[in-house]
Amino acid sequence: MSWVLLGLAGLLEVVWAFAMKQSHGFTRLLPTIVMLVTMVGSFGLLAVAMRSLPLGTAYMIWTGIGAVGSFVAGVWFLGEAISPLRVCAALLIVAGIVTMKVAT
Helix, strand or coil, X not given: CHHHHHHHHHHHHHHHHHHHHHCCCCCCHHHHHHHHHHHHHHHXXXXXXXXXXXXXXXXXXXXXXXXXXXXXXXXXXXXXXXXXXXXXXXXXXXXXXXXXXXXX
């Protein structure tokens, strides 16, 4: 169950990062509210997952999901640049997440 909660926490991190971008420096109310709500949810789920998962594993996987998910969301929804080197960097993060999960 902790792994499911950690995955959900990571997905919520992607949502709050995307909403933060959409808030335009907290000048738009709805994206700012979405960011705050999903941020609290993400941190809350991470905290619950950490009850039974090691700190380093949980935090690394949470940030990795957020980083790769935000990269994909930026490319997919915002038309951000994609290059072989950026894709390679994202794949290295995914490899780290998988390795950390297997090692736990």
